[in-house]
Amino acid sequence: MARAEYEYENQEELKYIWYLQISGRGDEYAPVRRIICKGCERVYFTQVHCVKFCYECRFDNIGIKHVRRKNRLAKRENTVCKSCGNTFTPQRVGAVYCSNACRQKAYRERVTDSVSR
Ligand SMILES: [Zn+2]
Numbered sequence: 001m002a003r004a005e006y007e008y009e010n011q012e013e014l015k016y017i018w019y020l021q022i023s024g025r026g027d028e029y030a031p032v033r034r035i036i037c038k039g040c041e042r043v044y045f046t047q048v049h050c051v052k053f054c055y056e057c058r059f060d061n062i063g064i065k066h067v068r069r070k071n072r073l074a075k076r077e078n079t080v081c082k083s084c085g086n087t088f089t090p091q092r093v094g095a096v097y098c099s100n101a102c103r104q105k106a107y108r109e110r111v112t113d114s115v116s117r
C-alpha cells in the first residue's frame, strides 16, 4: 500500500528513472516498468512487478469496472433516441435519449401535453 502510494505521488521521478534505464544509465535503481493501465489506458510507471493497473484503477477495483463498463457500452451501442431518432451509445443503463437536449425536449412536450389535456 505505502509502496503504491509512493509510486503514485512520484510518477515524474519513476519516469525519470525509467528514462535513465532505457538510455542505459539507471543501474543503481530497481527496474521501472512503463505500463499502459488496463483500466483507463493511461501510461503508468511502476517498480512493482506484475502490476497491470495504475494506482487509481487498482484501488476499489475501478480498473475492472472500466473494463466491464466498456464491454457493457459495446453491447448497448445503436440505441435509437426516442426524441430525434438518431442512433447513439447510452452512457447509462436505460437511457432512451441521445442527449440532455433531447431529454428536455421530450420532457417539455410531455408537460405541454398534460397541460393542454
Ligand atoms: Zn488506470
Ligand SMILES: [Zn+2]
Binding pocket: 081, 082, 083, 084, 085, 086, 097, 098, 099, 102
Ligand atoms: Zn436525440
